[in-house]
Amino acid sequence: MNVSVSVAESLRGALAGLLDGVPPRQAAGAVERLIANYRGATPTDAPILRDRADVAAYAAYRMPATFEAVRAALEAFAEAVPGWVPGSHVDVGGGTGAATWAVSAVWDGERPVTVLDWAEPALALGREIAGANPALSGARWQRARIxxxxxxxxxxxxxxxxxxxxxxxxxRGALVDAVAAAGQAVVIVEAGTPDGYARVIEARDRLIGAGFHVAAPCPHSAACPIVPGADWCHFSARVSRSSLHRQVKGGSLAYEDEKFSYVAASRAPVLPAASRVVRRPQIRKGQVLLDLCEADERLTKATVTKRHGDLYKAARDADWGDPWPPAER
Ligand SMILES: C[S@@+](CC[C@H](N)C(=O)[O-])C[C@H]1O[C@@H](n2cnc3c(N)ncnc32)[C@H](O)[C@@H]1O
Known part of the structure; x- marks a missing residue:
């Protein structure tokens, strides 16, 4: 079993016991409260995750999805910095630690890990479930206000x-400046909505201004070619749902797709993709249509047909978010 799959399974196992003894109605109620809070007037002056019930609901309801989104962003970053392995990791606003699990899924081994958050109950639960992940045994869970x-x-x-x-x-500005001052590599993930994308682009501009190179998803560190308001750059990560997850979120599907926007950047030079697939490829009879973001700051559409031979085979396997063409990697 590869490390990524086994970390995902350990996380699922660690989350499975969380709502033990909590009646399904109560769990669903905590999730509804949480959703209402997140739909409400954030930013707030005090943590939304106030007690263990809130945090257990957050972890059961959201953590599998945030874990998969961060893992996908980190994997794209890792491809652009071959051979690089982080020697230390700080997760800011880390909550129950989804990103620390994702880092351990992408890069083997142990490293000093610090999780910062202002919600003590989130840190406490993060520390508890991290007991199931040997790579996080030495992690520090510290209160800090952004x-x-x-x-x-x-x-x-x-x-x-x-x-x-x-x-x-x-x-937001203060946080991005602080992470740019502290990190050799910075990975920022937000919801894959127009607003989430706008926040990512603002952070991207700030990181580039601080001397960073964009490793992913963009094939360059120049301006994003998307016309503001016309579209938004986002990707999709598949999240398999446990029975607990189905119980908390309702519905019976075995999986769901988490939409996310991200930027991954490094102070050291990077090898970004030549171009990236920015929508789900459309497979037609004998051809594949790819929407690409290109290194020369353009969005293009490519049609790859059977006449292209191996490239056609690769296009049939290409996924939303992949580098293109794969052979150049
Ligand atoms: C939606 S949760 C994300 C948690 C985690 N990073 C993840 O991906 O699952 C947002 C986190 O940011 C924390 N947070 C929000 N505002 C904060 C602030 N001003 N200072 C410190 N932490 C903050 C919250 O307590 C919460 O844990």
């Missing part, structure tokens, strides 16, 4: 997943 004056210890990798959404514009 805002002006935030200063972070230096780390090879800094992750910020699904956090910018909860901050004021001023705090």
């Amino acid at each position: 805002g002006a004056g935030l200063s972070l210890d230096r780390a090879d990798l800094v992750t910020v997943s699904y956090v910018l959404n909860e901050l004021t514009p001023a705090d």
